[in-house]
Amino acid sequence: xxxxxxxxxxxxxxxxxxxxxxxxxxxIKNLLKKLRDREEEIAKSLKKKSDKKExxxxxxxxxxxxxQIKNGKKILEKLxx
Amino acid sequence: xxxxxxxxxxxxxxxxxxxxxxxxxxxxxxxxxxLFGMLTLEEGFKVFSGGTLEKILQKSTNKxxxxxxxxxVTTAIMQSSSLVSVLTISFIGAGLIGLTQGIGIILGxxxxxxxxxxxxxxxxxxxxxxxxxxxMLAFGVILIFQKAKSLKGIGYILxxxxxxxxxxxxxxxxxxxxxxxxxxxxxxxxxxxxxxIYIGIGIIATVVMQSSHATIVLILAALxxxxxxxENALALTIGxxxxxxITAVIGSLSSNIDGKxxxxxxxxxxxxxxxxxxxFMSQIIYAVETxxxxxxxxxxxxxxxxAVFDTLFKVMGVLMFIPFVDKLVNFLNKTxxxxxxxxxxxxxxxxxxxxxxxELPSISMAVITKETKHLYxxxxxxxxxxxxxxxxxxxxxxxxDEVVNKEYSKVAVDxxxxxNKKIKGIYGEIIDFSTKAQSHMxxxxxxxxxxxxxxxxxxxxxxxxxxxxxKNLIKYSKSxxxxxxxxxxxxxxxxxxxxxxxxxxxxxxxxxxxxxLLSKAKLHTKKYDILANGTLDNLIRKGLVTNExxxxxxxxxxxxxxxxxxxxxxxxxxxxxxxxxLKSIGEDxxxxxxxxxxxxxxxxxx
Numbered sequence: 001x002x003x004x005x006x007x008x009x010x011x012x013x014x015x016x017x018x019x020x021x022x023x024x025x026x027x028i029k030n031l032l033k034k035l036r037d038r039e040e041e042i043a044k045s046l047k048k049k050s051d052k053k054e055x056x057x058x059x060x061x062x063x064x065x066x067x068q069i070k071n072g073k074k075i076l077e078k079l080x081x
Numbered sequence: 082x083x084x085x086x087x088x089x090x091x092x093x094x095x096x097x098x099x100x101x102x103x104x105x106x107x108x109x110x111x112x113x114x115x116l117f118g119m120l121t122l123e124e125g126f127k128v129f130s131g132g133t134l135e136k137i138l139q140k141s142t143n144k145x146x147x148x149x150x151x152x153x154v155t156t157a158i159m160q161s162s163s164l165v166s167v168l169t170i171s172f173i174g175a176g177l178i179g180l181t182q183g184i185g186i187i188l189g190x191x192x193x194x195x196x197x198x199x200x201x202x203x204x205x206x207x208x209x210x211x212x213x214x215x216x217m218l219a220f221g222v223i224l225i226f227q228k229a230k231s232l233k234g235i236g237y238i239l240x241x242x243x244x245x246x247x248x249x250x251x252x253x254x255x256x257x258x259x260x261x262x263x264x265x266x267x268x269x270x271x272x273x274x275x276x277x278i279y280i281g282i283g284i285i286a287t288v289v290m291q292s293s294h295a296t297i298v299l300i301l302a303a304l305x306x307x308x309x310x311x312e313n314a315l316a317l318t319i320g321x322x323x324x325x326x327i328t329a330v331i332g333s334l335s336s337n338i339d340g341k342x343x344x345x346x347x348x349x350x351x352x353x354x355x356x357x358x359x360x361f362m363s364q365i366i367y368a369v370e371t372x373x374x375x376x377x378x379x380x381x382x383x384x385x386x387x388a389v390f391d392t393l394f395k396v397m398g399v400l401m402f403i404p405f406v407d408k409l410v411n412f413l414n415k416t417x418x419x420x421x422x423x424x425x426x427x428x429x430x431x432x433x434x435x436x437x438x439x440e441l442p443s444i445s446m447a448v449i450t451k452e453t454k455h456l457y458x459x460x461x462x463x464x465x466x467x468x469x470x471x472x473x474x475x476x477x478x479x480x481x482d483e484v485v486n487k488e489y490s491k492v493a494v495d496x497x498x499x500x501n502k503k504i505k506g507i508y509g510e511i512i513d514f515s516t517k518a519q520s521h522m523x524x525x526x527x528x529x530x531x532x533x534x535x536x537x538x539x540x541x542x543x544x545x546x547x548x549x550x551x552k553n554l555i556k557y558s559k560s561x562x563x564x565x566x567x568x569x570x571x572x573x574x575x576x577x578x579x580x581x582x583x584x585x586x587x588x589x590x591x592x593x594x595x596x597x598l599l600s601k602a603k604l605h606t607k608k609y610d611i612l613a614n615g616t617l618d619n620l621i622r623k624g625l626v627t628n629e630x631x632x633x634x635x636x637x638x639x640x641x642x643x644x645x646x647x648x649x650x651x652x653x654x655x656x657x658x659x660x661x662x663l664k665s666i667g668e669d670x671x672x673x674x675x676x677x678x679x680x681x682x683x684x685x686x687x
Contacts, residue, residue: 024666027662027663027666028666030592030662031592031593031596031662031663031666031670034591034592034593035593035596038593038597060601060604060680061597061601063680063683064597064600064601064604064672064680065597067600067672067676067679067680068596068597068600068670068671068672071669071670071672072666072670074669075666075669075670
C-alpha cells in the first residue's frame with residue numbers, strides 16, 4: 001500500500017473527511033437560517049412600507065435572498081447525497 | 082564590517098584548533114551536529130504549525146499566565162527558544178497576538194529552555210545517548226523522503242532529535258578525550274573577575290553558535306568531565322542567557338517594529354535578570370544548594386545542580402518581571418514607535434509584511450491578507466477623493482444624495498501623487514513578499530495566494546481607473562448641462578454606495594449581511610451600467626448631450642464599471658474568502674452573473 005493510500009484510508013477510518021463535510025454543512029445550515037430570518041423580516045417590512053422607492057429596494061433584496069437560499073439548498077443537497 | 086571579519090576569524094581559529102587537536106575537532110563536530118539537529122527539529126515543527134498552532138495560540142494567550150504557559154510548553158517540546166521567538170514575532174506582526182502576549186510567550190520560553198538542561202543533565206550524560214540517536218536518524222531520514230507533509234514533518238523531528246543526541250554524544254566524548262591532553266579546569270578563574278570573564282565567554286559562545294541551548298549543553302558536557310569548574314559553569318550559563326538576546330536583537334534588525342519591540346523586551350528581561358543574578362550570586366548558590374539537598378541531588382552532582390541553577394535563575398527573572406509587563410509594553414511602544422524609525426515623509430509603507438512571517442505559510446498568508454486590506458484602505462482614500470467625496474460621509478449613514486453634494490475639494494486632487502506615495506510602494510512589496518512566500522507553500526496555498534495577488538491588482542486597477550475618470554468627473558459634475566451633470570453625479574453616487582457597502586462588509590461579522598451587500602453590489606454594477614441599460618442611447622437620441630459629452634460619458638462609464646467590478650472582486654477575496662464561515666461556500670452563495678441578468682430581466686418586465 002502506498003503512503004498516499006495509507007493516509008487516505010486512515011482519514012476515512014478516522015472519519016476526518018466526514019468531519020470536514022460536517023463543518024461545511026453546519027456553516028450552510030447556520031447561514032440558511034440567517035437568510036430565512038432575514039427574508040421573513042424583509043417580507044414583513046415590505047408589507048408595511050408605502051414609499052415606492054423603498055419598496056423597490058426591499059423587493060430587490062428579497063429577490064437576492066431567494067436566490068441565495070436556493071443556492072444554499074443546492075449545496076446542502078449535494079453534501080447530503 | 083564586523084561580520085566580514087568575524088566569519089573568517091572563526092574559520093581560521095577552528096582550522097587551527099582542528100590541526101592541533103583531534104579532540105577539539107570532535108567537540109566542534111558535536112556542536113555542529115547538535116546545531117544541525119536543532120535546525121532539522123525546527124523544520125519538522127514548522128510543518129505542524131499551520132492553522133492548528135494559530136488556533137491554540139489565540140485561545141491560550143488571552144491571559145498573561147496563559148502566554149507564559151504557552152511559551153514554556155512550546156519551547157519544552159520544540160527545544161528551541163529561537164524558533165518560539167521567531168514564531169512570536171511573526172504572530173505579533175500578523176496581528177494574531179499583542180505585544181503583552183508576545184512578552185508572556187518569551188518569558189515562558191525562557192523557562193522552557195531549562196528543560197534542555199534537565200534533559201541533558203538527567204538523561205543525556207548518564208546513558209549512552211548515541212544508541213538512541215541511530216534508530217531515530219534511520220527512521221527520520223526514511224520519513225523525510227515521503228511525500229505526505231505530516232510524515233515528512235515527523236521525519237524531520239526524529240532526525241532532528243537524532244542529530245541532537247549524536248551531537249551531545251560527540252561533545253561528551255570529545256571533552257573526555259580532551260581531558261587526557263589538556264585540563265581546561267586549570268585555567269579557571271575565581272571571584273568576581275572569574276565571574277565576569279566566564280560571563281563574557283558565555284556571551285561570545287552563544288553569539289557564535291546562535292543558540293543558548295547549544296552553549297548550555299556544551300557547558301554541561303564540559304562540566305560532567307570536570308573540564309570547567311562549577312562556579313565558572315554558572316557564570317557561563319548567565320553569559321549564555323545574555324548572548325541569546327544579542328542573537329535576537331541582531332535577528333530583529335531586519336524585522337518590523339513589533340519584532341524590534343519584542344527583541345527589546347527580551348534584551349531588557351535577560352540583561353536585568355543577569356545583573357540581579359550577579360548581584361545576588363551567593364544567595365542564589367545557597368538557594369541551589371538547599372533545593373538540591375531537598376530533592377536529593379548528590380553534593381558532587383554539579384550537572385544537575387547547574388540545571389537547578391538555570392531553572393532558579395530564569396524562574397526568578399520571570400517572577401520579577403510579571404508585575405512590570407504592562408509598564409514594559411508602554412515603555413517599548415513609546416521608545417520604539419514607527420515615527421522614530423521612519424523618516425518624516427508622506428510615503429506610506431507596509432505595516433504587516435516582515436521576513437519573519439515567511440517562516441510559516443499560514444502566517445505569511447495572514448500578513449499578505451492584512452497588507453492587502455491596508456492597501457485597500459489607502460485606495461479607498463484615493464478613490465473617494467478622486468470622486469470628490471468626503472471619506473467620513475461615505476462611512477456614515479448620511480443619505481447618498483447628500484454625500485454627493487458635499488465636495489472634498491474645489492480643485493482636482495493629484496491622484497498620481499497619491500498613487501506614488503500610498504499605493505505603488507506597498508503594492509510592489511506585497512508582490513515581492515508573495516513571491517518569496519510562495520516558495521514555502523503547498524499547491525493549495527499557492528492557489529489562495531494567487532487570488533490575493535489578483536485582489537491587489539484589482540485595487541491598483543481601480544485606483545488607475547479613478548484617475549482616468551476624475552478629469553471629466555470634476556468638469557461635468559458642475560456642468561451647466563443638467564443631463565450630463567446628473568449622469569456624472571449618479572456615477573459618483575453609485576460608487577459612493579459601493580464604497581459604503583464594502584466598508585460595512587469589512588466591519589461586519591454577519592455572513593448574511595456580507596453576502597447580501599456584495600450580491601447587491603454585483604446587481605447594481607450591471608443595473609447602473611449606462612451602456613447596457615440604454616441611458617446613453619437615450620441621451621444621444623434626444624440630443625440632450627453633445628457628441629463630446631457622449632464620448633466622455635461612454636468612456637467614463639466604462640471606467641466606473643471597471644472600478645466597481647475590480648472592487649467587488651477584491652472584496653470577494655479579502656472579505657468573503659477570508660471569513661472562516663464563508664471560506665468554502667461564499668463563492669457559491671453569491672448570486673452569479675446569470676442570476677443578476679434574471680433579476681434585471683424580471684424588473685424590466687414588471
